[in-house]
Amino acid sequence: MKPPHAKATAAEPSAVNAVHDSSTRSFYEADARARIAGLLDRASFREFVGPCRRMASPHLTPLDQPGAFDDGVVVGEGLLRGRRVLIAAQQGAFLGGGVGEVHGAKLTGLLERAVTERPAAVLLLLDTGGVRLHEANAGLIAISEILRATLAARAAGVAVLALIGSGNGAFGGMGIVARCCSAVLMSEEGRLSLSGPEVIETVRGVEEFDARDRALVWRVTGGKHRFLLGEANLLVADRIDAFADAVLAALDGLHESGDSLVALEREQTRLSQRIADYGDCRDGLEIWRRQGIAEPERLPLLDTAEFLAAAATRGTPCN
Amino acid sequence: MTREWNDLAQGRSRRLARAAGFAQARQVRAEDAVALLEAVIEPGDRVCLEGNNQKQADFLAQCLAQADPQRLHDLHMVQSVLSLPAHLDVFERGIARRLDFSFSGPQATRLAGLVAENRIEIGAIHTYLELFGRYFVDLTPRVALVTAQAADRDGNLYTGPNTEDTPVIVEATAFRSGIVIAQVNEIVERLPRVDIPAGWVDFVIAAPRPNHIEPLFTRDPAQISEIQVLMAMLAIKGIYAEYGVDRLNHGIGFDTAAIELLLPTYAESLGLKGKICRHWALNPHPALIPAIESGFVQSVHSFGSELGMERYVAARSDVFFTGADGSMRSNRALSQTAGLYACDLFIGSTLQIDLQGNSSTATRDRIAGFGGAPNMGSDARGRRHASAAWLKAGAEAARPGEMPRGRKLVVQMVETFREHMAPAFVDRLDAWELAERAKLPLPPVMIYGDDVSHVLTEEGIANLLLCRTAEEREQAIRGVAGYTAVGLQRDRRMVENLRDRGVIRRPDDLGIRTRDASRDLLAARTVKDLVRWSGGLYDPPKRFRHW
Incomplete structure (x- = not known):
């Protein structure tokens, strides 16, 4: 098998100088600003309410917690392969990407702007455990405002895409936001769920869910599983440019017209069927087997392309 | 009066005689393990419990900790690593008193507490090589409790990739009239290879669970x-x-x-x-x-x-x-x-x-x-x-x-x-x-x-x-x-x-x-x-x- 980073073994001195092109490097390893820089066309990004404005959280200082000048989220506008987009990227290293009052207001403001500006899309680069617990109710209210603004943008005909390929994934309230988006784009490293694994283990016991079994965590919340369940519309390799390609593919395939009652009822039927089909499963592996995938045990190790080929053989249900 | 020059060997015979009822062709059932330890070990004995950096004789450690402190007390534990709670339970329960060791890793805080309460008397803290050296000089075990991947019917042991300390412990014990007890993950007809010959092993117990091994050297x-x-x-x-x-x-x-x-x-x-x-x-x-x-x-x-x-x-x-x-x-x-x-x-x-x-x-x-x-x-x-x-x-x-x-x-x-x-x-x-x-x-x-x-x-x-x-x-x-x-x-x-x-x-x-x-x-x-x-x-x- 080919070594994964053969590229870095070129002769001196280029090996050391060959810092990967910003768009081909790992989405997972990049931070919020590097993700935006890699996704958007060169020098096209304009930030709103940037760190110079010092709109930090008012709730952290009384708790003796250090704040961040951007409150852990970068929002702005720019061009993605020439298309004008609004974009937000959460800074996972700051308080686990938690949504506080200011952080949430920046996201809500961006989504509301979409209604008047009608960009090609709003891109939400999620890297978050959900509500920032330090800010309690302010964070919860922020989530509900983000949800409302997301649906309002979609109702106005603007596609809202969730990009999930980060260390924190998208959990808690932001997991709900992701599923309210027009489409979810994930890498297998990304995770999407409601309660985090540790929370489930704490509340329901290790028999219910062993959060230390990281392989299980990924088989239940990871990008591959979410793709197989039909919750992630596209699964991409962990490269920033792969996410950019996926954004274009998703936009070309989407027609945002607001969810009609018919569509909602269809979705409800699909989800009811899903519970009937898989409700007793304890592990993603069991679901994959029921989907008729041959040798489901090998799925976790497959590259994205190999995985998509293997997934194409599944029988249904779902999707 | 002339001295008998085989006190150690006589002690060994005495212990083996007491244990005779528990063993069939060296094999002892897991449920008899505590009784076997109580029969073989004598108060004040120097006991080596195989605790390595990675693999642990965890079943025997738990058995020793369950022994009756009326029968087993004042033991002198010699072991390279203290990493399981049971390694300290034997001191807390008054079964062991003195300790010579090398590394305590996850038990370091509890060990310090027990020392402060005078529940453990530390002989010395060693490097691995020093402690192994002393097994052959002045800290030779009377009884060694070791672990292996598998044993055959004769009592040969296969230690698998994690051989670690087993050869040193067994050699020191077996060649100075000590007693070697091994817990094994399984008993098989034919071993892949013999790491410890049967002649150096006195008792073999198929443990109810495979021995614990810690992936200590994996860094993500x-x-x-x-x-x-x-x-x-x-x-x-x-x-x-x-x-x-x-x-x-x-x-x-x-x-x-x-x-x-x-x-x-x-x-x-x-x-x-x-x-x-x-x-x-x-x-x-x-x-x-x-x-x-x-x-x-x-x-x-x-x-x-x-x-x-x-x-x-x-x-x-x-x-x-x-x-x-x-x-x-x-x-x-x-x-x-x-x-x-x-x-x-x-x-x-x-x-x-x-x-x-x-x-x-x-x-x-x-x-x-x-x-x-x-x-x-x-x-x-x-x-x-x-x-x-x-x-x-x-x-x-x-x-x-x-x-x-x-x-x-x-x-x-x-x-x-x-x-x-x-x-x-x-x-x-x-x-x-x-x-x-x-x-x-x-x-x-x-x-x-x-x-x-x-x-x-x-x-x-x-x-x-x-x-x-x-x-x-x-x-x-x-x-x-x-x-x-x-x-x-x-x-x-x-x-x-x-x-x-x-x-x-x-x-x-x-x-x-x-x-x-x-x-x-x-x-x-x-x-x-x-x-x-x-x-x-x-x-x-x-x-x-x-x-």
Whole structure:
């Protein structure tokens, strides 16, 4: 098998100088600003309410917690392969990407702007455990405002895409936001769920869910599983440019017209069927087997392309 | 009155006679294990409980802790590692009283508590080699409780890749009329190979669960920081290349894992393949897989194995020591000897370094012990054979008029601040306070300053071999101690002078640009990358599978 980073073994001195092109490097390893820089066309990004404005959280200082000048989220506008987009990227290293009052207001403001500006899309680069617990109710209210603004943008005909390929994934309230988006784009490293694994283990016991079994965590919340369940519309390799390609593919395939009652009822039927089909499963592996995938045990190790080929053989249900 | 000269042998016969009812052809049922221990062991006995760095005779440890303290008491435990709660339960329950050991890792805090309450009398804290040595001098076990992967009907043992301490313990016990009891994961008709012959084993118990093995040496590359990449570049260019380090041992940790992962990329780009890092005394670190696959590594002898590496090691028998059955054979005593006498360099991390270069992992309320680091990290004064690296280091340390000799390279690699912003450089080691509290005869120093050849931090490398006075040495250490209080108190002129002489070398001085220190240089950035490098042979424990 080919070594994964053969590229870095070129002769001196280029090996050391060959810092990967910003768009081909790992989405997972990049931070919020590097993700935006890699996704958007060169020098096209304009930030709103940037760190110079010092709109930090008012709730952290009384708790003796250090704040961040951007409150852990970068929002702005720019061009993605020439298309004008609004974009937000959460800074996972700051308080686990938690949504506080200011952080949430920046996201809500961006989504509301979409209604008047009608960009090609709003891109939400999620890297978050959900509500920032330090800010309690302010964070919860922020989530509900983000949800409302997301649906309002979609109702106005603007596609809202969730990009999930980060260390924190998208959990808690932001997991709900992701599923309210027009489409979810994930890498297998990304995770999407409601309660985090540790929370489930704490509340329901290790028999219910062993959060230390990281392989299980990924088989239940990871990008591959979410793709197989039909919750992630596209699964991409962990490269920033792969996410950019996926954004274009998703936009070309989407027609945002607001969810009609018919569509909602269809979705409800699909989800009811899903519970009937898989409700007793304890592990993603069991679901994959029921989907008729041959040798489901090998799925976790497959590259994205190999995985998509293997997934194409599944029988249904779902999707 | 004439003396009988076989008291030990008679004691052995007496014990075996008491145990006769429990055994059928050496095999004892798991439910009789506690009774067997109560029959075989006598109050005051010296008992070796096999607790290794990795594999644990956990079932026998639990059985011993369940014994009746009326029958078994005042035992003297001799064991290399205390890592399970049961290892201390025997003291809490009054079954054992005295302890000679080497390393306590996860039980370090509880051990300190029991010592403070006078529940444990510590004989001494050893290095592995010292303790093994004493098994053959004055700490020979009367009864040894060991663990193996499998036994056959005759009582031959197969220890599998994690042989570790078993041969040393059994040899010391069996050849001085002691009794050897083995827990095994399974009893089979035919063993893949015999690691311990049946004649040295008295009882075999099929344990209800496989023995516990800790994946101690697995470091997830995803957690390596760019500062650690920079330090690894410094180590490779500033030390490995400089001295031509070809035979070496790495301590555990992310710092050294970063070096291993830079060999196929950065070191290769410097043209160092085939010139450095060919021979290792090292556990099968998953982080070494890319270097092995790239042809950097020729041989690795291991203290123990590593969970998940079994198939990979078996498939790379050119590199690792394996039996005819294909699986690895490790041996802690022999690999420690290899690290001490046959390696030119040890590099490892520590918690605290003082101004003389003494380093310690002790904190005031933890008795962690030593393990193997003091042997790996010391200049072996009994060494006589020469190598280029050893001679060069010796020449740098030489004083006019002295007999020329070689020197081992002992590198302490630390970030100036550890987690929670604790400074790695201090005026006074916490080891002093621990020594007072636990009434130890000496502060527990892991590596003495006069054995350290280099201190490496993100600020640069201090070559202590080139220091001519105690003051120079202190300033060389301060000169790489960054923004710690120790670093800020440097004499700037003297430090610049040391830099001019090459005693201190900054990244710039070595032609290393700090902005090149990118995670992109790591040959593997995730555990999954390691699996890919291994061609699917490495099977990481599930706690490391982020996919």
